[in-house]
Amino acid sequence: MNKRGNQIISILSFGKSYKMWLFTCILFSLLDVAVNILIPYAGKKIVDIISIENGNEEFLTSVWFMVTLLLMGTINIFFRKLSISRFTEYTIRNLRNNLTSHIQKLPFNSFKKHHSGDLASRSNTDIDLITTLLTQISDFIYEPLIFICAVIYGLILNWKLLLVTVIVLGLATVLNNFATKPISKFSSKLQKEFGRANSLIQDTVKGNYIVKSFNLKKVLQNNYQSSQTSLYNLEMQIVKRRLFTLTITTFLLTFPLVVINLYGGSLTFAGEMTIGEFTAFIAIIAYLGHPVIRLITLVSNMKAANGAAERINEILNYKIEETSKDKYITNKETDIAVAFENVSFSYDDKTTVLTDINFKLPKNKTVALVGVSGGGKSTILNLVCGFYNITNGKIKVFGNEINKIDLKTLRAQISMVTQDTHIYPTTVAKNIGYGKKNSTREEIINAAKISNAHEFIVNLSDGYDTILTESGSNLSGGQKQRITIARAILKDAPILLLDEPTSALDNNSEKLIDEALKKFTKNKSVLVVAHRFSTIKNADEILLLNNGQIAERGNHDELIESDTLYRKLYLKQYKESENNNLFEGMSYNA
């Protein structure tokens, strides 16, 4: 377990190769300290000329001294800002890119722990908080140093005045800090309320069909109003608090100046210091007060950034899917494409979803998974892809145990049509083309033809270059499905996983696809999930899943003969079918 304070340090490691920028910034900060403390000294020299007779020559040297200092100061500030900016930009870029590619590499169950909005806010707001801190990081050196230098110079100028200044300013700062403290307790309440309002907005936007058809508008509006009212009340409470603290702050920030000026004036009056010294002293007051206030801000920024770093590290600390293992071994001669041996699985370590699953998918054959909804069919396909770790047993793909091989090489062997179609907000061609790197337009069109999508695609406004909207809302359900089938076909992998690939399709399209797939899958090993028995009854083996177990297995003819659950389910679908001889026809691998 990382300790809380260390969170930022681990983030800083992303800037390792840019540390020269940081050192440059520190160097210029040190120079800046020197320049900034010499400026009041030069000012004092100039002012004190007044009381010197014939000080013309000395006046000139002092003036030149001052001008040199100021030019140096200008150069310093430029390079200080520039170098810290470079350091921050590069570090943050590394952090951002690493976070994203890390998220992409996470195993499913770590990923699913977080709402997408939550992940987005970590990559945004939290990184912004860290950015703010990084740009100020050299101040942790600059501010204390300038403070120490100012104290020393103040001692030299007049120790009594310094004592009074330190006491008055110190008291003011402590009181001020005390006065502004209670506000922070409101901010977490405020954050929560904002979160509530935002998730309401998200639901309303994403679920707009439901909001409209169920007339939820009024209710949601009322919810939003009540959330806004409590936000308003909270904020007004904060405003009222702040009025009080603001008054104190105004007082605390002005009153010390009045006191210091008066006391300094009277000291000069009494001849204990020269006018020039008094002027110099007034100039260093800023260096006495400012660093303290600044450090308080820095510490609170530090706390905020630390919280942010903690949230980011939480993600970065999730183990990524293992990739360091053995490469997939292609030359393992085996006739079994996929094998499950005593596999058990649970999503949450509490309820088991699969128990003791055993089956083999021989090379270039088709195995179908059927069974009641929620029986674990999609889960089996997920496991073949190595999305989750199984609790028990072995899964082998072409003889390779999948938790011992590199997942990338494993997935190169697999193509899949998922139950929920996913459409990327880009062109149709690109959506299909994602199936295979550097695919040509011909290959894409060919895949679209096999999935019976070509015809409707060319009828879209821009054909293959039509841009699909978020989640493909400008397509019909079956059109989306055919695009995802085309994508899977384009990949042309030896193992094909189909999860209800044609559930949203009409019979004609389905038949056309089935026929095209039949040719396509001649040399593919297919694992297909379907509720429609027409799709599966020609499979070489059918597994019926019930309650996470394989309840029945065999081919269609065997299963339909005896008194099985399969037969029951099957007959239900064709209960009133008049024509039994229609139950013949195509299959994938006939």
Added chain:
Amino acid sequence: MLNRRNRNIYNPLGFMEKNFLPYIIGIIGENAIQAFCVNIVLAVLMKDIFNAAVEFNRSLLIRAVIIALSSLMIALALKPIFTYMYSKAAKKTMKKIRLKAYNHMTELPVSYFEREHSGDTMSRLTNDIKVIEDIYNVQIKRICFILFLGVGSTALMFIYEWKLALFAVIVEILSVFISVRIAKRMRKISDRVQIKKSKTNEKFLDVVVGFKTTKIFQIEDEIVDDYKEQSDNLTKQIKKRDNLNALINAAGLFFYSAKSTGILILGIYMIMKNSADIGTLVAIFNLQNNMGVLFNLGDILGKLQNSMAGVGRVANLLDEKTESHKFDDLVKKTPNDSMIKLKDVVFSYDDKKVLDNLSITAKKGESIALVGKSGCGKSTIAKLLLGFYELKDGDIFIDNKSVYNYSLEELRNKLAYVPQNPYLFDGTIKDNIRYGHLNSTDEEIISSAKMANAHDFIMEQENGYDTLIGEEGAKLSGGQKQRIAIARAINKGSSILLLDEATSALDSEAEEKIQQTIDRLMKSNTVLIIAHRLATIKNVDKIYVIDDGKVVECGSHEQLMLNESLYSKLYKTQCS
């Protein structure tokens, strides 16, 4: 980019309405007090103290203290009142804007949501609205303060010593001139940073949303590379911005140094020539410092202009047309007694006709089914019944009255809808079903779930009805999600039920159970079923076969099976 230039300038203060007066009084009052009674008075105090020190003048010292303390007291007493005034006005306005924008968003038509990225709408309602708050509470306030302090200090300088003041003003004008120019470039770059930032976020969402598909097709690298490309672009723009920022800082310091050293040297020279006193020099030194805030004017005006883009985006949202529905008092009855009737309906999303003179009727208590090729317009018909889109031509009647005789709310109350891709809210199962009918009791929810054949699997979940289902129901199987959506629709208890492929992900056993429920519902309700699995619709009274946006066949299953209809062919292919 072009329409960015042509964008209307929206007045952010226009949102204030009756809160405008207290706001403006408050903001002017607060900043005038801060500038005059605190910052400028300090300069006056210094002048007197220094002069008293040099001239050994005790009464001057006392006078200085009295003036300083009394104006400080005034400030302490009055400032909070003004602060309260404008803060309250601003918060009230913000609440009003938020409610207005949200309420407006709920009134927008479906086509808006299909057109715009959800991330964009959400950021208008959150980030952009926040920008308006910044205008009220930060930017306008800064501008007021800068003006009061800058102008006040300048005036006083001229009163004290016009030569020094003139010098300061000349340098200041030069610096403001430069600062405004830099700020202009700065604004452009900041704009670009903002655009790149939102691009990067969009790419990030692509990573998060398509997780599974991305992994199977091993396009992780491509997707992440896309992201990195945007992220690198972002860094490039930020680099440009930071360079400029360093320049602004250096320029600011340079002009400040030039001005203050110039004054110091000139002043000392004048003192040596006995044409000025040290107190005045000190005061002017302080005042020119105050005047320096004018340098920030360019920056703050640039930021304000940036914020205006945000205001514009909110205003654009508010300008979006709400769902239009030509409500008509004149009751238009259908000739015959029908629950659902589409008459010669013509509809298209863009310019391609989706429905072309289509007519469909369902009598009260009748059940009908729509079948046809994928993409032939079945879902579109369901959405038209719900008043999601405007018809191009033709009429729709619900329960014997034209849809235009209903308000949208009344219309939608008559229909319970299970969409083809049901959206489930991130929450518990119970809440999701309850959304069908908000006042429903737990018993009603359970009975709806039973009717949708969902009760059993719900009870098997860890927390039963209180199980959290994850974002968009991620923790449920495909068929489980569908059954929750059906339960939600049943729970609504409307007289018309629209089922769009409601059982496509279900096994035949579950489907049959739901079928029984639907059969039961058919007795008292009117049901419209869209399905590809023809076995599931055999019991309906009438089947409409749709092709090319028209009804090509119509009749009961038996009637259609008798002759060589398209339907019978479809049916046979499926059962083969």
